[in-house]
Amino acid sequence: MRKNFPTRLAAGLLVAILLDTVLQIVWKSAVLSLPSDGSPWLNLQAILHNPRFLFLILLMAWQFFNWLMVLGDADLSYAQPLTSLSYVSVFCLSVFYFKEAADLIRIAGILFVLAGVWFISQTDHITHSKEREA
Amino acid sequence: MGQTTFGVLLVVVCALLEGVAQVLLKKSVLRAVRRYLWISFGVLILLIQKLIYSEALLFIDVGAAYVISSLNMIAITFMSRCLLREKVTRMRWIGVCLIFIGVGLVAARA
Numbered sequence: 600m601r602k603n604f605p606t607r608l609a610a611g612l613l614v615a616i617l618l619d620t621v622l623q624i625v626w627k628s629a630v631l632s633l634p635s636d637g638s639p640w641l642n643l644q645a646i647l648h649n650p651r652f653l654f655l656i657l658l659m660a661w662q663f664f665n666w667l668m669v670l671g672d673a674d675l676s677y678a679q680p681l682t683s684l685s686y687v688s689v690f691c692l693s694v695f696y697f698k699e700a701a702d703l704i705r706i707a708g709i710l711f712v713l714a715g716v717w718f719i720s721q722t723d724h725i726t727h728s729k730e731r732e733a
Numbered sequence: 734m735g736q737t738t739f740g741v742l743l744v745v746v747c748a749l750l751e752g753v754a755q756v757l758l759k760k761s762v763l764r765a766v767r768r769y770l771w772i773s774f775g776v777l778i779l780l781i782q783k784l785i786y787s788e789a790l791l792f793i794d795v796g797a798a799y800v801i802s803s804l805n806m807i808a809i810t811f812m813s814r815c816l817l818r819e820k821v822t823r824m825r826w827i828g829v830c831l832i833f834i835g836v837g838l839v840a841a842r843a
Contacts (some may be wrong), residue, residue: 602824605830616773620826623799626787626790630787630790630791633791642781652811659783663776666758667758667761667762670759670762671735671762673758674813674817674819674820675755675756675809675813675817675819676809676810676813676814676817676819676821676825677819678804679755679805679806679809679810680809680810680825680828680829680832683806683832683835684804685835686799686836686839687837690839699820701781704737704841705837705838707835707838708835708836708837708840709837709839710835710837711831711832711834711835711838712831712832712835712836712839713835714828714831714835715827715828715829715830715831715832715833715834715835716827717828717829718824718825718827719824719825719828719829719832720828721824722822722824722825722828723820725752726734726818728820728822730820
């Protein structure tokens with residue numbers, strides 16, 4: 600069972616979830632701004648001149664270094680599923696900020712995600728080297 | 734092959750590639766030896782994965798892409814158990830499966 604949960608890991612996971620939320624939104628809007636009939640070369644030129652893609656690259660770099668820090672403190676099979684809390688944050692954003700409808704199916708989905716995260720949070724966040732070698 | 738099928742296939746490939754990349758990144762923090770080699774390979778695979786994902790979003794809806802992408806959670810849990818020898822308990826598997834179902838329900842209405 601879970602014990603001595605490090606504050607640095609909690610902060611790292613929170614940042615990972617927030618960055619994942621922003622990345623998904625910016626990425627889609629950036630991809631939609633590409634020319635629809637463009638060749639890969641034209642797309643590459645558009646990417647290099649689009650400030651949204653540059654912002655996306657900055658966010659990805661931040662996400663990457665934050666993620667390495669998280670992986671230093673937790674199992675991959677523990678940390679990665681917990682980042683799915685970004686589904687909950689995107690849902691809350693869409694309902695409370697963009698005033699989208701919250702139907703029962705989506706609410707049920709969010710409850711499943713929260714239940715899954717709870718199950719994972721009840722396990723040890725890291726496999727110690729002795730257990731790993733066993 | 735239809736455009737949607739092609740998009741779905743691209744996202745499935747992305748989910749598997751992300752699993753491999755994450756295992757390499759975890760290896761980099763586990764071992765001091767060849768740390769930058771593991772990171773470099775991990776980053777290279779992630780870059781390829783991001784390019785393929787961007788291409789896939791042109792063919793399928795982001796909601797559908799999100800559901801299929803969440804397959805990476807199952808792939809990552811399996812690879813963590815087999816390649817990194819992490820202690821993946823039944824409770825962790827239940828959690829992963831619940832999240833996968835939850836993501837499916839959320840994205841079905843996205």
